[in-house]
Amino acid sequence: MAFAVAVTDECVRVWSRAAGEQASVREDRRYTPSLYAAAPEDVLTTLRERLAVDPKVADTGFERRFTSLRADDRDRVLRVDCERPDELRTLAREVRCVHEPDRWAPGTVRLYDVDLDPTARYCLTTGTSPVPEADLRSLSLSLPTAALADGDPTELCCDGQRLAETRPADEGAVLRALARRLAARDPDVLVLSSADLVPLLHDWADALGVDCHLGREAGYRRLAGANTYQSYGRVGHSPARYSVPGRAIVDRSNSFLWSEAGLPGLLDLVERSWLPLQALSRSSIGTVFTAIQIREARSRDVLVPWRAREPEAFKPARTLHDADRGGFTFEPDVGFHEDVVEVDFASLYPRIMCEYNLSPETVRCDCHDGDDVPGLGYSVCEDAGFVPSVLAPILDDRADLKATLAEADPDGEAHERLAARSDALKWILVTCFGYQGYRNSKFGRIECHEAINAYAREILLDAKRRLEAGGWRVLHGIVDSLWITPRVADPTPVADLTAAISEAVGIPLEHEDDFAWAAFVPQQTGRGGSLTSYVGKVADGERFKIRGLAARRRSTCDFVASAQRDLLRSLETVTATRRPSVTASVASWPDWSEAPSTPRTS
Amino acid sequence: MQTPPLEPGLVYVDQPDGRGAVAHVVRSAEATETLWVDAGGAASTYALTADGDRHALRGVRVARAFTAHQHHALVRRAVDVASGRTDLVVVPNVPALYEGADGPESEYDRLYGATCELLETLADALDVPVLVSAPTASDARRDRLHDRADTELTCRNTPFGYAVDAPGHTPPGYWRDGWWQTTVPYWVDVCGAVGDPGPTTADPVELVVD
Incomplete structure (x- = not known):
């Protein structure tokens, strides 16, 4: 039951603390992480001989493991134990770039379990749970960005309070005050505004001779340097990473999950992924989802491929034509509509995966030849799927959390904790679908991605048919949401229809919002409706729900966003003075290119 | 009429852009059975059915690679997947997934070289035209592919669509x-x-x- 794990070349240090007790450290000097190689028998034999004389290798041996989720039988693979954890990737690169080119064609040797997080790998391999036994004590330290850039620690705040009592302050006094706080709290977790505080405070304490160190022991390690990267057209900065002995560091400047889910959410994900707290806090959602998958894969004795190399099967171009598309999006009924109801399928995509057992190894499996996936003719295996095994507990737990939340005092501490955990799980559910089609996904497969979309389209169309039969008109629909308005004077109540659809589909269709009015806007080009832009005035409140409009976009300046929101508020008066027939004529304009760039409302 | 007759062997298609030139050549070729190993999203079925005719997709089998290793594996697999009726193999954007791949440059360089060699072998073994292209590659990788080609088609953009030239042939x-x-x-x-x-x-x- 550890809360901090440090893997170094010398040993692994595991920090734990029981409730009401001091933290203790255990050292493991015998740990040698392993990678695995699969290849034809003669290649493995030669490779073993060559690696046996490498000083980086502690030991080698043959084992039988599954090398793919789709494999029916275990393959004989070569296990290579590495003397030093830091050298494991070097060893893998040497196999790929030195040993293989010498003798064999590229891709002859397939490597596994290479790029796992070192601390998670230790926990998984040795069965060391990274879930803290006691409630963790945390301490928050922050320094304004300008002061950090200047290397000035005098503005340092602890739990939101400035440590220095005077201004200008004395660096030594600040560090002594910090040392007192650390000694008094003895935190397990340091929540830092930036990890760069670690070397800054260390260097100042060293220079001034003040006995102040952030860890439970002196010193710190730099785990990785800073770098700049590009992702989806945006340039990002990844700050340097540090660790201190005996405490987990959460770098707020580099932790999406901290900002979204706080410590309760992080700890929930630690329990699922077995990524220790510090590693998890700086991980992306995708990395956490992958870690949860890796844990499931280990339980199935499946190795984790280093490079995604299993390609999709050849398929008729006509199948690709039908399959290579996303969720269903209706052409919106552009204009101003009153009495609008929004219904959403809850966690549609993860539930589809669970309900229909969609997983990389179940879709187009080798053992079935059915016509299961609507419109595509893909078969789906009946064996319990890998991805559903990962997602089902998350879906169930989130449903339980939401049910408990509904009963909890909204102002209470428990409510905040439950909400944080629910939010953490929400992000995993949001990510899981995209990872099926992500090219670097360890366990993704494009056919699974296609099958999920095919079911989603079918489900949305089925819901549309049932709602229309119940006396409603569908104004718009996007992937998992539908906007409807009464088509007849006395339509079937929404609650009855959502219950019937939920029952038929096996996925809850929820009554999301009632709008006094909603407007679906035309595209800027004037051709047809914008598929993802709308605004709705929630029926029993002052709230607007805005999607896709300038006021919602990050690229919009405050002035324009504010002006647009004011304009929307002014639409409130329209409902008192409008003439429905005029609204109808807007919708019937034959050519939006001749119409104003925004819909008229009266 | 629009494109030169395709001869067996490695056929390098010099594209003016990364878009539908290869699909244009494939449409015009009217092959009985086409194997398409895709990279970089070139296998747009909308490009193949430019006039809305789904029949243009008949006889075309596609597999898409999203990583260099997948691409190499698919080229290797194409030999087994091809049937006696296969009379065209299409491998557009050959270097796309090897450029800037996440890993040692030497590993991907070697893999790319092996893929180029396999493509040449594939053309010989099946005795069919194997269309390849490298519209967005570095000069070095483009040259490695181009140097292996038996023939070259040059695609130009015109106001009436793509024009495909070859030595001795003008559309x-x-x-x-x-x-x-x-x-x-x-x-x-x-x-x-x-x-x-x-x-x-x-x-x-x-x-x-x-």
Whole structure:
């Protein structure tokens, strides 16, 4: 039951603390992480001989493991134990770039379990749970960005309070005050505004001779340097990473999950992924989802491929034509509509995966030849799927959390904790679908991605048919949401229809919002409706729900966003003075290119 | 008519852009069975069915690679997947997934070299045209592929769509929604050119210019 794990070349240090007790450290000097190689028998034999004389290798041996989720039988693979954890990737690169080119064609040797997080790998391999036994004590330290850039620690705040009592302050006094706080709290977790505080405070304490160190022991390690990267057209900065002995560091400047889910959410994900707290806090959602998958894969004795190399099967171009598309999006009924109801399928995509057992190894499996996936003719295996095994507990737990939340005092501490955990799980559910089609996904497969979309389209169309039969008109629909308005004077109540659809589909269709009015806007080009832009005035409140409009976009300046929101508020008066027939004529304009760039409302 | 006849061997398609030139060649080739190993999203079925005709997809089998290793594996697998009816193999954007791949440059360079070699072997083994292209590659990787090619097609953008040239072949016309837009070479072929000793057709046509 550890809360901090440090893997170094010398040993692994595991920090734990029981409730009401001091933290203790255990050292493991015998740990040698392993990678695995699969290849034809003669290649493995030669490779073993060559690696046996490498000083980086502690030991080698043959084992039988599954090398793919789709494999029916275990393959004989070569296990290579590495003397030093830091050298494991070097060893893998040497196999790929030195040993293989010498003798064999590229891709002859397939490597596994290479790029796992070192601390998670230790926990998984040795069965060391990274879930803290006691409630963790945390301490928050922050320094304004300008002061950090200047290397000035005098503005340092602890739990939101400035440590220095005077201004200008004395660096030594600040560090002594910090040392007192650390000694008094003895935190397990340091929540830092930036990890760069670690070397800054260390260097100042060293220079001034003040006995102040952030860890439970002196010193710190730099785990990785800073770098700049590009992702989806945006340039990002990844700050340097540090660790201190005996405490987990959460770098707020580099932790999406901290900002979204706080410590309760992080700890929930630690329990699922077995990524220790510090590693998890700086991980992306995708990395956490992958870690949860890796844990499931280990339980199935499946190795984790280093490079995604299993390609999709050849398929008729006509199948690709039908399959290579996303969720269903209706052409919106552009204009101003009153009495609008929004219904959403809850966690549609993860539930589809669970309900229909969609997983990389179940879709187009080798053992079935059915016509299961609507419109595509893909078969789906009946064996319990890998991805559903990962997602089902998350879906169930989130449903339980939401049910408990509904009963909890909204102002209470428990409510905040439950909400944080629910939010953490929400992000995993949001990510899981995209990872099926992500090219670097360890366990993704494009056919699974296609099958999920095919079911989603079918489900949305089925819901549309049932709602229309119940006396409603569908104004718009996007992937998992539908906007409807009464088509007849006395339509079937929404609650009855959502219950019937939920029952038929096996996925809850929820009554999301009632709008006094909603407007679906035309595209800027004037051709047809914008598929993802709308605004709705929630029926029993002052709230607007805005999607896709300038006021919602990050690229919009405050002035324009504010002006647009004011304009929307002014639409409130329209409902008192409008003439429905005029609204109808807007919708019937034959050519939006001749119409104003925004819909008229009266 | 629009594209030169494709000869067995490695056929390098010099594209003006990364878009539908290869699909244009494939459409015109009217092969019985086509194997398409895709990279970089070139296998747009919408490009293949440019005139909305799903029949254009008949006989085309596609597999998409999203990583260099997947691409190499698919090229390797194509030999097994090809049948006696396969008369065209299409491998566009060959270097796309090897460039900037996440890993040692030498590993991907070696893998790319092996893929190029496999493509050449594939063309020999199946004795069919294997269309390859490298529209967005570095010069070094493009040259490695180009140097192995037996023939080269040059695609140009024109107001009437792609024009595909090859040594000894210039497109005589472009198919445009139910009609042909002929080219000057077509009429030269039919009527001969001013100053030529005579037209190449059996029955000369006299041109009268006011």
